[in-house]
Amino acid sequence: MIDAADVGGVHIKYLYHCRRQLWLYIRGIRPEHLNAAVQLGEAVHDTSYTRNTPVDLGAARLDFLDGRHWVHEVKSSSRPTPADQAQGRHYCHRLHEIGVDAQGAILHYPKTRRTHRQPYTAEAAEQAVTDIADVLTVAAARTSPERLTRSACQGCSFTDYCWTE
Numbered sequence: 611m612i613d614a615a616d617v618g619g620v621h622i623k624y625l626y627h628c629r630r631q632l633w634l635y636i637r638g639i640r641p642e643h644l645n646a647a648v649q650l651g652e653a654v655h656d657t658s659y660t661r662n663t664p665v666d667l668g669a670a671r672l673d674f675l676d677g678r679h680w681v682h683e684v685k686s687s688s689r690p691t692p693a694d695q696a697q698g699r700h701y702c703h704r705l706h707e708i709g710v711d712a713q714g715a716i717l718h719y720p721k722t723r724r725t726h727r728q729p730y731t732a733e734a735a736e737q738a739v740t741d742i743a744d745v746l747t748v749a750a751a752r753t754s755p756e757r758l759t760r761s762a763c764q765g766c767s768f769t770d771y772c773w774t775e
């Protein structure tokens with residue numbers, strides 16, 4: 611279905627947000643209409659840091675890489691989440707795979723004008739490998755993982771799919 615090389619930033623984000631979401635996504639199941647939270651995310655993305663060109667790494671696509679090899683990612687939420695941090699790690703991992711010595715990730719939160727800087731340490735590198743293995747484990751599951759609690763599903767674009775009986 612997918613192998614390690616196919617694992618990209620979206621897979622990593624869903625791994626941390628909800629494993630069921632990841633499982634559905636891997637099977638090509640998409641919400642029919644993006645909800646307001648997703649649209650807001652795209653709007654923030656479109657209007658921020660437009661001078662920079664995204665870096666395409668095949669499965670992974672990061673917002674930009676500066677001259678000191680720090681990955682920059684623009685986020686629509688107010689503060690760093692484990693999913694954001696995991697994506698930053700993942701992009702550094704992918705860059706190292708192609709010989710770029712990424713130093714870490716700088717996450718930008720235009721809504722709150724905050725930035726979060728996370729160096730790519732040896733521990734982070736190890737975790738990035740584990741995350742890819744975890745995505746493959748979820749992919750291989752024969753049945754979909756359980757839903758999160760209803761309150762944790764708020765804003766998820768699969769809400770209608772998961773909660774319409």
Ligand code: SF4
Nearest residue numbers: 628631758763766772
């Ligand atoms: S609606 Fe909830 S259970 Fe379903 S994919 Fe989204 S977060 Fe996961």
